[in-house]
Amino acid sequence: MKSPIRLLAAGLAVTALAACGSTGTQATTSPTPTETDTLTVVTHDSFVLPQELLDQFAEETGYTVTYVAPGDAGTLVNQLILTKDSPLGDVVFGIDNAMASRASREGVLADYTSAAAAGIDAQLAADQLTPVDYGDVCINADSAWFDKHDLEVPATLDDLARPEYKDLLVVSSPATSSPGLSFLLATVGAKGDGWLDYWQSLKDNGLKVVAGWTDAYYTDFSGADGKGDRPLVLSYSTSPAFTLDGDTSTTEALLDTCFRQVEYAGVIAGAQNPVGAGKFIDFLLSDEVQSVIPENMYMYPAVTDTELPADWQKFAPLAETPIEVAPADIDANREAWISQWSEAIG
């Protein structure tokens, strides 16, 4: 059944290739063990690094490198699971701690320990994966708005449900956005079994839920570029570093509402070029890459002694004690929590 279709398809692909002219592509080579001259990097759709660095990596290793981003961070592991019998690529970057244990349990990863991983805080470690960067997802406040309305900026999750903050908060949905899921995990970590009741109290207090971070931050939030009417928004602890007005920031992050997101890289099980995959992970931990992660991906570099941008030290501090949920718990309950949330709130 498949072979005639395959043949036909091959013919069509050739035709399509001919039709495409200048958008020529790399055909993948047949598998040989350990190292090939091509490397396919699978990332999520927010992956950005300066082109010079990527070119430099390709030049130093001699690989033809292809980057693919078949979706957002939330679907990355699902896509790896779906394609287990025919891997999407050699190395993956962008698996976060909400999905890390799922990835290793499903067997989509191969072991790899980078020599550069010694410089990484042990707290970030995960099975089979190498931490590359991390950041905090927190509620942000439009400081100027609170000044103008002579209202105290809220500090804790409980504050957000208080009547004086009615109709002020907008968050993105855990079902459709990665920060939304982080905030759901923060409420689970802080409230335990009462997390859904807490959401109910937020809803009763006029919570607005939108589809994605962009809608929340740019449409409904009153700070930053949004001209919205809600001064509290779900964003990142680093966001205030991007809303500077002279030497102060017009927004601030509520550091008691944060959930820590860690982004990992790993070698994909069944990779055609595992050697190259390892080299790419070492490259991500190199000082050149680590030092540009803040302005490219808005996260903190995982290697501890990397220099941070000056603004960050002042305006984008990390939470002292981010709210935590055990990875095994997340793995076991993630879908159930999202479903329960969707039924009750979304």
Next chain:
Amino acid sequence: MTRLAWRAAWVAAAAIPAAFLAVFFAWPAGALILRGFHDGDAWTLAGFEAVFSSARTWRALGFTLASATATTLLCLVLGLPGAHALYRCSFPGRGFLRAAVAVPFVLPTVAVGVAFGALLRPDGLLGFLGLDGSAVSIVAAMVFFNYSVVVRTVGTMWARLDPRLAQAGTTLGAAPLRVFATVTLPALAPAVLSAASLVFLFSSSSYGIVMVLGQTRFHTIETEIWYLTTALLDLRGAAALSVTQLVIVAAALWLSGRAQSSLTRALRLQPDVASSRPLRWRRDGAALVTTLAVAVLLLGLPLIGLAWRSLHRDGVLTLANYTGLASSELPGISVLDALGTSLTTALAATAIAVPLGVLVALVASRRPRVRSGRRALAVLEGAYLLPLGVSAVTVGFGYLITLNRPPLDLRSSLVLIPIAQAVVALPLVVRSLLPTLRAIDPRQLEAAAVLGSTPFDVLRRVELPHLARGLGLAVGFAFATSLGEFGATSFLARPDRPTLPVLVFRLFGRPGAESYGQALAASVMLAGLAGITMALAERLRPREVATW
């Protein structure tokens, strides 16, 4: 050419597009749906039970049908006067208006969300209407997107109707409205139905608009499929819903096909657009006013709002967002490169979709004498429209699990993007060509045959010239669809080579005034490109029928 060879040629003409769709649409989507019916050990229908026992599913189903129906009706009510004003009357600025109404069609939903959101928010220009996050805002945005489909599909047909038919009616004393209802509308029926079924399919399978403007309060079958697939990896539930979606689409296509075949009549089409007349207030005023109102209020306001915001940074009126586009002030983001990628991809997608669409249209417009032959053609035509009604996430995930082994490991290949876009554009191409071909007066074909022309001569001298006149629209639609396509592209995107809509999406997802401003500016640029594309497509007519 012998009769047998002629037959064989037609079979080949049908087989090429069929093979293309089989490999790049049916196989991936089918493979993913089949996974949903298999739990590793045995076949199961558990997905259906689980999904249809949930009230959420029924609500989604209801909202899908209600919003798509409302959108279709509104588009027809507003689009018919638009088609009349823009294709039957000539007035200064008509060309500009024609191109302008097509712009929304290719805007990335994320930009539309920002534009509409800014208008409808409590403190926005239209905030007093209280439509923020309402079903009305979703339908309004769907009409915003699809209005031009009706205007163009119906308008190009209307422009070529023989005006003497209507004139005869008027001479015999019928009132203008009666002439319209008894002469013009029946003649236009196939194009109207064709446009209506397209709008219904587009709006029933739209994801971004419902997500962004519905603020997670409203769900459609499409958003449920995305939710089950991407958030929960519940392939069983998603498969059950995909099958449901297919059933709805097939039913809609069957209904419109039935209606079309009973209403289609041969028309004496003008060889070229000769029937535009200078505007006469008494006759055309209402249509023109309606069109201008739609253009300004529904299409203009969000677009102008978007453009206005793109000219600001940090609350100051400035061109910084546009100069920033050119100078790549953001690391790792080059809008000019993305523009190049988008144009190349769109050219490739058009080069694939238009020839295939021509083949499909030619095959589907045959007039077999046997009833079974006619049935087969109707089924064939419907099959080519299915991609419009199948969720992008189903096809996208399907690509990941099917086109994954040599010689067809295309998952990381740039070739797959124009192919996927061509799959999406093909139905539009077919729908913009078919009504013209079907409307050829059979006597013209018979006369040619009687005079000794071979079928091939008839094809070359009668049918292809007719077809060529619809080609501009087809090319325009294909190119514009590809420019704005985001759903399928996002699953195949190459982070180092993003298309413009993918880049806009990414820019909107980053903090900072520069990113936000450039996302707005890039959206405006995309809107401009769409307008230019459509304006050029208007002029794409074969030389022998040029009217200037």
